[in-house]
Amino acid sequence: AQSVTQPDIHITVSEGASLELRCNYSYGATPYLFWYVQSPGQGLQLLLKYFSGDTLVQGIKGFEAEFKRSQSSFNLRKPSVHWSDAAEYFCAVVTSGSGNTPLVFGKGTRLSVIA
Amino acid sequence: DVKVTQSSRYLVKRTGEKVFLECVQDMDHENMFWYRQDPGLGLRLIYFSYDVKMKEKGDIPEGYSVSREKKERFSLILESASTNQTSMYLCASSFWQGPEAFFGQGTRLTVV
Numbered sequence: 001a002q003s004v005t006q007p008d009i010h011i012t013v014s015e016g017a018s019l020e021l022r023c024n025y026s027y028g029a030t031p032y033l034f035w036y037v038q039s040p041g042q043g044l045q046l047l048l049k050y051f052s053g054d055t056l057v058q059g060i061k062g063f064e065a066e067f068k069r070s071q072s073s074f075n076l077r078k079p080s081v082h083w084s085d086a087a088e089y090f091c092a093v094v095t096s097g098s099g100n101t102p103l104v105f106g107k108g109t110r111l112s113v114i115a
Numbered sequence: 116d117v118k119v120t121q122s123s124r125y126l127v128k129r130t131g132e133k134v135f136l137e138c139v140q141d142m143d144h145e146n147m148f149w150y151r152q153d154p155g156l157g158l159r160l161i162y163f164s165y166d167v168k169m170k171e172k173g174d175i176p177e178g179y180s181v182s183r184e185k186k187e188r189f190s191l192i193l194e195s196a197s198t199n200q201t202s203m204y205l206c207a208s209s210f211w212q213g214p215e216a217f218f219g220q221g222t223r224l225t226v227v
Contacts, residue, residue, distance in 0.1 A: 009155070032213075032214045034214075034215070036218075041124075041221070041223070042220055042221065043119075043205060043218040043219050043220040043221045044158075044205065044207075044218040045218070046215060046217075049215060090157065090158065094213060094214045101213065101214075102146075102148055102160050102163050102173065102216075103214065103216055105150075105157050105158040106157060107155065107156060107157035108157050
């Protein structure tokens with residue numbers, strides 16, 4: 001069965017510091033990979049996605065993620081965190097070409113930003 | 116922009132009540148989904164639908180049912196609400212070939 005692991009439940013970083021959120025997936029086929037962000041009390045907003053091609057993908061709000069097939073990872077990065085980045089982040093995966101199969105989500109990583 | 120609208124942001128219901136959560140999307144998406152979100156458990160799929168009047172069980176369908184009479188609308192029904200159904204409920208939609216899902220703003224349901 002497909003699964004997504006986000007090893008860090010909660011991360012605290014200082015404003016201006018760099019950020020890396022980890023995501024590992026368990027999958028037999030070529031995956032489509034996503035990162036979503038959820039601000040408090042809100043729905044999920046797509047940050048970025050990887051389907052194929054260049055393994056380093058750029059997203060909104062200055063985020064990027066790198067797909068590493070050998071490590072089954074899709075880690076999210078940002079060079080300099082802003083206080084407004086405090087939110088919960090979800091990694092999600094689905095088999096490529098699977099049409100209407102729902103996304104499988106990790107349990108999320110909550111990011112706190114301190115001054 | 117895709118818009119997925121959930122009818123209520125906050126709901127408070129009594130134990131045993133029948134509860135309807137409504138979701139409407141305006142992008143002619145074929146697929147619609149209901150997820151439940153709880154702290155430490157992430158998003159868990161309750162039901163999804165890939166066409167009008169079609170439905171598929173997700174990971175945690177017990178205590179829930181769904182209805183999709185029109186393509187743009189997907190309803191989640193709690194037949195007899197219980198306190199353990201207190202949660203955040205998220206609706207999402209996508210095209211038939213997926214894979215990207217678009218989410219509503221969520222409904223925080225409290226059952227007392």
